[in-house]
Amino acid sequence: MKMIKNMVLLAALAMAAPLAAEETAADSNAAPTAPAAPASAQEIASGVCAGCHNPDGNSVIPMNPILAGQQAEYITKQLMDFKATGTEPAKRNSPVMSSMVATLSQEDMKKLGEYYAQQKISPSQVATDADEKLIAMGKILYHGGSLIDEIPACASCHGPTGSGIPPRYPALAGQHAEYTMTQLNLFNAGDRVNDNSIMRKVLTRMNPEEKRAVSAYIATMR
Numbered sequence: 001m002k003m004i005k006n007m008v009l010l011a012a013l014a015m016a017a018p019l020a021a022e023e024t025a026a027d028s029n030a031a032p033t034a035p036a037a038p039a040s041a042q043e044i045a046s047g048v049c050a051g052c053h054n055p056d057g058n059s060v061i062p063m064n065p066i067l068a069g070q071q072a073e074y075i076t077k078q079l080m081d082f083k084a085t086g087t088e089p090a091k092r093n094s095p096v097m098s099s100m101v102a103t104l105s106q107e108d109m110k111k112l113g114e115y116y117a118q119q120k121i122s123p124s125q126v127a128t129d130a131d132e133k134l135i136a137m138g139k140i141l142y143h144g145g146s147l148i149d150e151i152p153a154c155a156s157c158h159g160p161t162g163s164g165i166p167p168r169y170p171a172l173a174g175q176h177a178e179y180t181m182t183q184l185n186l187f188n189a190g191d192r193v194n195d196n197s198i199m200r201k202v203l204t205r206m207n208p209e210e211k212r213a214v215s216a217y218i219a220t221m222r
């Protein structure tokens with residue numbers, strides 16, 4: 001229901017844009033209350049995306065990723081990957097997100113990336129049932145990997161503080177454990193394939209407990 005409402009709003013925003021542009025052209029003394037055209041990233045974020053990601057990208061729902069403080073280029077890439085173009089299927093499969101990006105232009109996606117990158121993250125406050133032992137195991141894996149299981153250190157690409165390395169390696173620190181775990185499973189099962197095989201290779205020998213541990217640790221990173 002919420003999603004349908006959001007999509008109607010998105011369509012309304014898209015239709016309002018050219019109208020507003022004409023108005024400004026016809027009357028340069030347009031009232032200051034006239035809607036800006038086209039919709040700014042902030043308008044899209046608070047009108048369309050907020051229901052799931054919060055207006056500032058600090059989602060409080062563990063399934064929905066926190067976007068605040070994420071790298072702009074990474075966000076733009078994901079939005080483009082969610083979008084099917086012509087006969088090409090989407091590179092990243094998500095029924096929810098593919099309908100969200102359907103009417104976004106490339107410029108919108110670029111602006112949305114910049115908008116969320118400028119927001120400040122308030123890391124996951126979602127209570128987890130992870131105990132300290134699991135988090136400690138995740139910390140070792142994140143920073144040192146595992147020689148036995150041939151798992152590279154996450155820190156080597158996502159940085160020692162989890163802030164990532166622009167433009168290709170996303171920030172992970174403070175993300176909801178449930179979202180991170182879901183993504184690791186999607187990569188592992190070959191259901192998320194927009195990573196140039198990098199994450200799929202990293203995870204080939206990682207077992208469920210190791211994935212849980214590293215996801216729990218990432219949520220605690222500040």
Ligand code: HEC
Nearest residue numbers: 003048049051052063064065075078079094096097100112
């Ligand atoms: C109905 C809920 C919902 C709405 C509304 C929504 N999203 Fe999402 N979004 C999700 C979910 C769920 C995922 C995780 C998809 C997956 O599992 O791969 C996601 C993933 C994303 C990602 C990938 C983040 C990452 O770390 O890889 C981005 C970027 C994103 N959304 C941006 C947006 C933007 C921009 C909008 C508005 C135009 C929006 N979302 C609207 C639910 C939503």
Ligand code: HEC
Nearest residue numbers: 152153154156157168169170180183194195198199202214
């Ligand atoms: C060799 C480099 C490399 C290493 C090592 C690596 N990653 Fe990644 N990771 C990437 C890249 C590149 C992406 C972005 C893929 C894309 O563009 O969608 C990514 C994406 C991710 C994502 C998705 C983020 C999101 O917001 O959806 C998660 C979660 C993740 N990595 C976790 C890990 C964990 C945990 C480890 C350690 C076990 C790890 N990575 C090790 C390169 C790496």
